[in-house]
Amino acid sequence: MIDAPPRLTRRQLLRDAGLAGGVAALPWFPAWAQPVSAGIATPLPTVSGTDIALTVGHQMTMIDGKPLHTIGVNGTVPGPLIRLRQGQTARLTVNNTLDEETSIHWHGLLVPFQMDGVPGISFPGIAARSTFTYEFPVVQAGTYWYHSHSGLQEQMGHYGPIVVDPDGTDPVASDREHVIVLSDHSPLHPHTIFRKLKQQGGYFNYQKQTLAGLLAGRDQPAKDRVAWGGMRMDPTDISDVTGSTYTYLVNGHGPADNWTALFAPGERVRLRFVNAAAMTIFNVRIPGLRMTIVQADGQNVRPVAVDEFQIAVAETYDVIVEPAEPRAYTLVAESWDRSGMARATLAPQVGMVAAVPPLRRRPLATMKDMGMGDMGAMNHAEAPAPCAPEHAAMGHCTPGAAAPMAMDHKMRDFANAPGLPRTPTVQTVAPMPMDRTGEPPQGLADAGHRVLVYRDLVALEKNPDQRAPSRQLRIHLTGNMERYMWAFDGVTLNEVKEPIPFRAGERVRVTLVNDTMMAHPIHLHGHFFELVTGHGDHSPRKHTINVAPGGTATFDLTADAVGDWAFHCHLLYHMHAGMMQVVTVRADDATEAAA
Amino acid sequence: MSALAMTLSALLAGGQMHDMANMPGMQMPATPKPAAAARKRPARRAAPASHAPSMPGMDMTAPAAACPPEHAATGHCKPATPTPAPEASAAPCPPEHAAMGHCKPATPTPAPEASAAPCPPEHAAMGHCKPATKPEPDAATLAGTDQPAGDAPPPAAPTTRAAARFYDPAAMAQADRMMRDMHGGMRFSQILFNLAEVQVQRGRDGYRWDGEGWFGGDIHRLVVKTEGEGGFGDRVDTAEVQALYARALDPYWNLQAGVRQDLGAGARRTYAVVGVEGLAPYWFDVEGAVFLSDKGDVLARGEAWYDQRITQRAILQPRVELNLAAQDMPDSRIGAGLSSAEFGVRLRYELRREFAPYVGVSWERRYGATARYARNDGERTGGIALALGVRAWF
Known part of the structure; x- marks a missing residue:
């Protein structure tokens, strides 16, 4: 610091x-x-x-x-x-x-x-x-x-x-609306940014752990630093490109420009958030105002009142706020590594400003972010036993062992991902990836107020296709921070030989397994998919899902749009490095002929 | 030399097989407390009254879409008919939601035993667990994404481009190639001088450099290395250039092979080179190489350094280099065995990542026959130097 x-x-x-x-x-x-x-x-x-x-x-x-x-x-x-x-x-x-x-x-x-x-x-x-x-x-x-x-x-x-x-009629009523496009901009040419990342993966990270920090008692204690060093993993590796080069924008305006959205006290104001950033996931809040999420990725959801939500790259959220008083409110969109913020103001008239909260302390990745299941929690857990029965049932842990069990998790054990090729792209394989859609997004577990989690989202209307999936598919999100390589299933797009095929009209359950320590907002073109988050025929429909580090996310996809479609991580430089594939949706003539 | 090879292979192996058996926090609890854990999860959600949003902005023209009781219980919405603030016990709580920790069943049930572990349908579907037959609703009552997935085979991957039906197939083929090359197939380069310094020492001041450049993609690269040293007002003592083909072996290590040419004051030998370079556990940068000269001489070299970040821009780099020879090489003033060793510590300040002036000390020593050659030549066999330089890359 x-x-x-x-x-x-x-x-x-x-x-x-x-x-x-x-x-x-x-x-x-x-x-x-x-x-x-x-x-x-x-x-x-x-x-x-x-x-x-x-x-x-x-x-x-x-x-x-x-x-x-x-x-x-x-x-x-x-x-x-x-x-x-x-x-x-x-x-x-x-x-x-x-x-x-x-x-x-x-x-x-x-x-x-x-x-x-x-x-x-x-x-x-x-x-x-x-x-x-x-x-x-x-x-x-x-x-x-x-x-x-x-x-x-x-x-x-x-x-x-x-x-x-x-x-x-729009089921979401409002007296006024504002479109709020969040983005990031650098004076560096994007090809320069990408070259720097290839030359030195941590080039833009000025929030690394230091000896000075250790002496001051900040961040990880010494033994954790040694252990993480042994794994060649940097817990401060949250965002590849940071506020050290980016200015974070609201509708094209920097924090000093202070873009202002007007309202009249008592109005219902609809804010249509779009995260158009290349590399920045934002944590959005308006101190003093509750935000009611009414739409995600363009699809209406049952209202959820929150104090803060995380918007991954390429997602959209519509929220309703009801500012009652004639005062200014600051809209804060903090980058998720806390290296900077986009800022705007909601006010009854031009020129009013509210206090801008300081940046909060940046999060550190945990063992759970490396796909170690709940092991990370044990690090800091006081007494309670973290082997909940439902996890025991899933084989994630073993209850009742008389003595402390020595866990032997290898960071790159391909037994945990059969079929994954042993390429240099695969730096790590998550040993115990867990569905993390019910958890607060990275860095927001201790926000101290209500934070949106994916499981809060429930579709307002019944899903158009309620069939059970006829098959399932696991896709691994893999990467190598040292070489700055990113890929699906360990193969960068330039080396991919075949597309990911779907039959026209089939319903498939797709599980994305994040083997890396970074979040990846994954976007499938041409389709909405229903998140498998326990909401049955009211599952939220999305075009982009942010898969938490070391976590999984599952969706049911009806492949009803015949053609070829892009499927990729929406972090621009991850896609550019190879984290993209082609999805095909074709009528299965052979099958029909055989039937 | 074989010791070096063994060290290198041990480092490589360590990279592959490092496990976390002795990680802090990696121990499993001695006594699980499932009851406590089971209570803990619903507690997070157990404050519906505090959330109870007034549903601003939702024009509930479609009453059907209103507010099913189980969601009211989770604080997602408020039922249309004003009811007294819902007690957790008043809200109906289907077993699958209870299982997910979304709500608490009406009748306080004993904490589930591990044997009756709840198995939410989506986990069952993923094969994480098997739903217990007794308490779970049968599959017929599951809707939408709560249903388990089947195991139909995937279709064969098509070999045609759908867009070729709408656009010129040749143009599509070219665009496809460009698109693939642009996503992972790009080539880059970097030239880095880890050492470029003046050495101030008793007797004679000198200079020293050690740099490397790479050109290519993620897997295949051309690597050019150069290093050397000399005294001011004198000839260049030693200088060498290597041209190597490098291939990524795994996430951290590269195999390098090529040629080395010596250009300094000694014999101008040419060598074949095989080596590895990479990042070892605990963030050590490591290089090792074996050299076979056109006269049949065998040399080896190992280097390692570590960047200790003191602040975000001040970095301390301890560095060690060992040179070994399999035989005496009088023309090159190198003797068999460990011929020379160097240990240095350099403190740099990154004005930019690419440009960091440094100050440090370098301790060097020649051994055995190599030291004898030096004494015969009237040179020192070692000593300490103050190093002033710049670490730079572009």
Whole structure:
């Protein structure tokens, strides 16, 4: 900590808040992203209708008063809000003014695969200085987003929100709404960021454990440090790219810009959160306000009131807040390694600010994050025996052993993952991966208030497909922090020989096993899947699931969208390093013929 | 030399087989207390009244979607008919939810015995446990994702591109190749000088360098190494360049093979090189190599260092290097056995990760015949030097 790079201090924020007005006046931001937003319920220069023109190009963007090179859509970062209506046909013409290929993927929209916008899988890409027209029916409602799937353009600013209004009444009523796009931006070119990670995996981590910290009694005690060193595992390895280079943005504005969302006291305000960051998972809270989650990944859920929620990269959450008093509230979106924050203000009028809480202490990975089951808890457990009967039943532990049992967990024992190839990509294999969807996300177990967990999510309506899965599939999320390699099932995409095949119409239970010590938000294109979290025919439907370190997540997938689809970790540099595969959904002619 | 090889193989093996038998916190409890644990889980959720949200924003036009009692009990919503604040006992609690710790069954039941361990359906489905036949509802009552999955075989993987029906197949094939190469197939490079320093010592000041560059992908790389030293106003004493092919063996270790050329004051020999380089447990960077010269001489070298972070930017690097020879090589002034050893400690400050000035001390000693050669040449056989340098990479 002693000489960490300059951090945002509260004083700085408050001082800089005074400048917000000046920044707000810049004319080239769409109104919803202006530092002072009146909410998108009022007429706005949003793009909508059946024919929408989008232009992708290089530009300079002011962030916290500094001009930075970005790639934007229609001249802004984020790009314009695309507002559609369920049931319409959307025709979007993309004009690529770059000297390189581009693309737009409609994240979460169920579109024909040839309109999904992934170069090499769904189409050839939009060549430099050319145009491409996407056309698809809009079959769903909710909050979604779009972004480039070419190169690392997404990190440069090539993303924006999509809101689809339902063709009937919206079960979520509100007096006003704001779209809140969270993202991360660096003055470094994304290819430079990736090169640094390849050269030195911990390049951006300035929160490592130090001797000074040990002497001051911080972080792990000496014997744990030795033990973790023996495993070549760094418990401070939470986020690969951190606030040491990133500025965290709300609607394209830095913390000092202080983007402000207006409300009138007593109103129900709907906040549509989109995490469009390349590498940053955010912990979101509004001190003084309860947030009621009403939608996740564009799908309505039964309301859950929370004080804080974690939004993984590529997820969306809609929340309702009801600020009763005419005061300002700070919206805090802390990066999950606590190396920085995105910040905005909710206020009845422009210029009001509330206190900005300081960054909380960064979490340390635990034994459980290495897939050691509940072993990590034992480290700090006082007395209670951690071998609960349901775990005993699962074979996770053995109750009643008379003497302490010496556990012999190898960090890379392929007996724990039969079929996984022994590639350099597989640094570790989780010995006891557990379903962690009922636990607070990484770093929030001791938040001291109510935090959303995946198991809280219950679909508002019955699931469209309630069949039992006909088969199941386990996919391992593997990686190597030292070589900065990431892959599904130990094989980076450039070495993958076959796609992951599904039969059209079949229902399959997919379990993602995270063998790494990092969270991975996994996104499947073209489908929603139902999380297997004990909610039967009201399982929450998502397009992206964040698999906790050393944990598992299970979903049931109805493979009903024929075509080829991308399937990948949505941490941009993990995908770029190879953590991506192609999923095919095809009619099984052979089977039909045989039957 | 064989000792070195053994050390290296032991390190390699340690990397593979390190286990956590002696990890702190890795011991299983002597006495399990299932009852306590079972009580603990529901307790986390047992405060529905405190959560009881007023459901802001939910326009409940569809009454069917309202609030089933078991979710009311979990604090997810509030039932439409105003009821007295639900006691845990008042809310119906289906056994599967009780089992998951979502609610507490109405009648206080004795803490479940390990034999009657609850087996939530999703775990059963994953094969983690077998549902007990007695207390669990039969499969017919399970809905949606609570149902177990079947064991149908997967389909065969198709070999065609779906997009080729809509776009030029050749363009798709090319885009596919580019896409695959872009996701994991990229090539990078790094040039790093771990040592680039001036050595201040009694008798004669000198300089020293030790650097390496790599070029390539994740698995296959070209590695170029160079190291050497000399005195100011004198010829370069020793200098060598190696060109190696490197292949990733496992997550941490690389096998390296290639050639080495000596360029210093001594004999200008050429060697074949085989070595390993990697990261050992406890974060030691380790290098070891065996050299076979064009005259049939055999040499070996081992190096190891460790970066001790004092603060986020101040790093102390102890480093050791051993040189060995299988025979006397008078032309190169190297004697059989352990020919020289060096131990250094350098404290660097990372102004940037890529650029870190350092100060340190280096202790060097020549042994046996090597020391004799040095004495005959009127050189010192060892001593301490103050090292001032820069660790840099790009």
